[in-house]
Amino acid sequence: MTNTELAPPPADPRWRVAHLPFLTAVSFALMLCAASAGYFAGGSGPALGAGLGVLIVTISYSMSTLVIAWADTVRPALIMPLALFTYVLKYTVLGVVLAYGVSTDWSGNKALGLGIVAGVIVWTGVQVWWFTKIRPPK
Numbered sequence: 001m002t003n004t005e006l007a008p009p010p011a012d013p014r015w016r017v018a019h020l021p022f023l024t025a026v027s028f029a030l031m032l033c034a035a036s037a038g039y040f041a042g043g044s045g046p047a048l049g050a051g052l053g054v055l056i057v058t059i060s061y062s063m064s065t066l067v068i069a070w071a072d073t074v075r076p077a078l079i080m081p082l083a084l085f086t087y088v089l090k091y092t093v094l095g096v097v098l099a100y101g102v103s104t105d106w107s108g109n110k111a112l113g114l115g116i117v118a119g120v121i122v123w124t125g126v127q128v129w130w131f132t133k134i135r136p137p138k
Helices: 019-041 044-074 076-103 107-133
Strands: none
Touching: 019 044, 019 107, 044 076, 044 107, 076 107
């Protein structure tokens, strides 16, 4: 293969996004649980903060999954640079939100941070579980 030839796209790239509906449902359930726990712990501010934290993680992780899946269908050589870019962007946004959100006087600031942490742990854990149980096609 010369430098001008492209690697063929995968036979069935849908496996890259097959986990998104399940992970979105898990994240929605976590968002409801986090908001409920926040409400019972401190009222509407912590409820909003906890739910918003999980929502931020869900959106950012879904975005990076979709970008990687798109790159795989267009040109597999783009996967690494786009994945690195989306991860840097994602963790920068999460860091800025955490730094700003936790430093305010808002009553939901700690719950926002806890919601982000819970969202990251649950999303990552469920995604690892998914990919160890459901293997991509060879």
